[in-house]
Amino acid sequence: MVSRTVKVSGGVFVVVVIIVVVGVLTWALIDHDHGIKEKIYSVEKLVPSSSLHDTVPVFTKIHGVGNMFWWFHHTRALGFTHDHPVILWLDGVTGIPPSLLANFGMFGMYDINLERRPDSWINRYNLLFIDAPLGRGFSHPLSIDKIPNNIDEAAEHLVITLESFYEVMIHFKNTPIYVFGEGHGAQLALALVQKLHQNGDLGMVKGVILGNGLVAPAQTLSKLGFYLEELAYIDGNGRQAIENLTNMISTAEITGRPDLAFELFQTLGHAVNEEAGAVAVNLGHIVQKLTKQSPDGAQDYFGQWEYLQSIDKKLNTNTMNIIIRPMLGVSTTIFYDVHRQHVVNAFRNTLMVPAVDRVEYILNNTDIPVTIYNGNLDAVSNTPGQLEWVNNLNWLGQSAFLESPRLPIFVNGLLEGHFRNSTGLQFYWVNVAGQSAPLDNPVAMDTILRGIIKD
Template identity: 80%
Template sequence: MVSKNVKVGGGVFLVALILAGVGVVIWALIDNEVTEDTPRYTTEKLEPTGVLSGTHPVFTKIPGVGNMFWWFHHTKALGFTHDHPVILWLDGVTGIPPSLLANFGMFGRYDINLVERPNSWVNRYNLLFIDAPLGRGFSHPLSVDKIPKNIDEAAEHLVITLESFYEVMVHFKDTPIYVFGEGHGAQLALALVKKLHQNGNLFTVKGVILGNGLIAPVQTLTKLGFYLEELAYVDGNGRRAIESLTNMISTAEQVGRPDFAGQLFQTLGRAVNEEAGAVAVNLGHIVQKLTNESLHGTQDYYGQWEYLQSIDSKLNANTMNMIMRPLMGVSSTIFYDFHRQNVVNAFKDSLMISAVDKVEYILNYTDITVSIYNGNLDAVSNTPGQLEWVNNLKWYGQPEFLEKPRLPIFVNGLLEGYYRNSTGLQFYWVNVAGLSAPLDNPVAMDTILRGIIND
C-alpha cells in the first residue's frame, strides 16, 4: 500500500511503479540465493550531492532479506569527531522514519528546506539515523514476506546494521553511543541493546533513552480515560466509554490475544473522538484539534503525520522522493516509506506486547543507564499511565529511584518540566510537549539531553 503522502502524477507514478517492480524482480533473482559462503552483509555507500555532500547515507544489504538504510552526520563540535558521543535514533512501526522526522523535522543538521539548523544536536553530537524496521523510510525488503513480524527479528537487522556502521566508520568503535527510541521505537531500542548484550558485544553503548515509549501500552492505556477527563476533553460518560475499550484491550492481552488487542488499539482515535465525545482531539498532540476531514478520514497513527503537516507541509514522503532522494544518491526505483502499511500489518499481532521485561533486563544485568522522558500532551503514552509501569519496575535500584525527590527543570527562568534521577534510572516530565518532545519543546530536550550525557 502506497503512503497517502506520496503524491506523484498518475501516469508518471504508474510507470515508476512498474519500473520499480521490474527492479525488485531482477534483484530477487540475483540476491535471493543465500549460501554458507554468503557474507552476513555488504555495504553500499551512497554519493550525496549539494549541501548533503558532507553527510553519509548508506545501505546495509542483508542477503536474502533487504536493504537497511542509515544516515550518519559528523558533529560540528571542535576536535576529533569520534571524541564526541553518537546518538542513534529509532522511531519504530507507528512513528515517522528518522531520516525524515528526527533528521529534517527535529534536530538534524538541516531542516526540510535544506537550511542549516542553528540549534541542531549535531553541534555537540554525532547523529546516526536508522530507518527501521525494514520496510520503513528508505529501508526496503526483498519482498513483503521479508518484513520482520516481531521486535526481536527487527532488532537482529539493527545489530547487523550497526556492525556495518562500525565497519564503515571504523574510528567510532570506541565512541560512546546512546540509543534513542521514540514511541514504538522505544521497543526497538530496548530489543537492540538487550540483543547486543546477549551477543557479548555492546560496542560502547552507554545509555538507552525512551521517549513517550510504547513500552507497556496496555497498562498505560488504563489511565487514558482518567487523563482525558481530568483535562476536560471528555466527561464521566466519555471516560467510561474509553475505559470499556481499554479494559477490552487489557483482557485481550491477559488471555493471550495480543493480535486482538492490537486491532482494538488501532480503533482508539475513532473511539475517543466519536464515542467518548472528545470530538476533534489529536491523541498524540492533544492541544491540536483535528479537522472534520481528518476525523472522518483515516487517522494516521493518532495524528502524527497530521501534526507534522500542520508545522511544515514539506515534511512528507513526496518531498523525500522528489527532492531529497536525488540529492542523497538513492535509486529512483526506491520509494520512500512504500511498505509502511505492510510493516504495520506485519507487526499487528505483536504491537501491544509489553517490553517492561527488557527494561528490567538492562537495569539488572548491564551498566547501561535507562532514561525515560514523556511529553505531557501525549494521550496514548500518557504520563500517568507511563508511571504505572515505571513505579513498579523490578530491579535492585527501585527503592532508591522511588525515594528520590522530583525536581524542577528551569530554563531561562521558565519551568519546562521535572525530573527524578537515580543511579541507573532517570525519568523526565516534559511540559508543553506531545509525542515528539524534541519537536514540541526543544529547549527542555536540550537540557535533558545534557543531563543524560553529562556534557
C-alpha cells in the same frame, strides 16, 4: 563485531576466515566450488550532493532479506568527530521514519528546506538515523515476506546494521553511543541493547533513552480515560466509554490475544472523538486544534502525520521521493515508506506485547542507565499511564528511584518540566510536548540531553 555461524547446504566445506583489518573483524564465507567470498552483509555508500556535505547515507545489504538504510551526520563540534558521542535514533512501526521526522523535522543537520538548522544536535553530537524495521523509510525488503514480524528479528537486523556502520565508520568504534527510541522505537531500542548484551557485544553503548515509548501500551492506556476527563476533553460518560475500550485492550493482551489488542488499539481515535464525545482531538498532541473533518487519528496512528504537516507541509513522503531521494543517489525504484502498512500488518500480532521485561533486563544485568522522558500532551503514551509501569519495575534500585525527589527543570526562569534521578533509572516529565518532545520543547530536551550525556 559479533562472530556468526553460517550454514551451507549440499555438503560444501565451509571455512570461516577471521581477518583483522585496522582492528575491525571481517567475516567471510569461502565457497570452494566457485572461489567466491561473500559477507553476511555488504554496504553501498551513497554519495550525497554538495548541499548535503558532512553526511554519510548508506544501504546495508543483508543477504536474502533486503536493504537497511542508515544516515550518519558528523558533529560540528570542535575537535575530532569521533571524540564526541553518537546518538542513534529509532522510531519503530507506527512512527515516522527517522530519516524524515528526527532528521529534517526535529534536530538533524538540515531542515526540510535544506537549510542548516542553527540548534541542531550536531552542534555537540554525531547523529545516526536508521530507518527500522525493514520496510520503513528508505529501508526496503526484497519481498513483503522478508519484513520482520517481531521485535527480536527487527533487532537482529539492527545488530547487523550496526556492524556495517562500524565497518564504514571505523574511527567511531571506541566512541560512546546512546540509543534513543521514540514511540514504538522504544521497543526497538530496548531489544537492540538487550541483544547486544546477550551477544557479549555492548561495545560503547552508554545509555538507552525512551521517549513517549510504547513500552507497555495496554497498561499505559489504563489511565487514558482519567487523563482526558481531567483535561475536560470528555465527561464522566465519555470516560466510562474509554475505560470500557481500554479494559478490553488490556484483557486481550493479558489473555494472549495481542492481535485483538492491536485491532482495538487502532480504534482509539474514533472511540475518543466519536463515542466519548471529544469530537476533534489529536491523541498524539492533545492541544492541537482540529476541525471535525480532520483525518481519523486511527488511520494516522494518533495524529503524528497530521501534527507534522501542520508545522511544515513539506515534511512528507513526496518530498523525500522527489527531492531527497535523487540527492542521495537512491534508486528511482525505491519509494519512501511505501511498505508502511505492510510493516504494521507484520507486527499486528506482537506490537502490543509489553517490553517491560526488557527494561528490567537492562537494569538488572548491565551498567547501562535507562532514561525515560514523556511529553505531557501525548494521550496515547500519557504520563500517568507511563508511571503505572515505571513505578512498578522489578529491579534492585527501584526503592532508591521512588524515594528520590522530583525536581523542577528551569530554563531561563521558565518551568520546562521535572525529573527524578537515580543510579540506573531516570524519568523526565516534559511540559508542553506531545509524542515528539524534541519537536515541541527543544529547550527542555537540550537540558535533558545534557543530563543524560553529561557533556
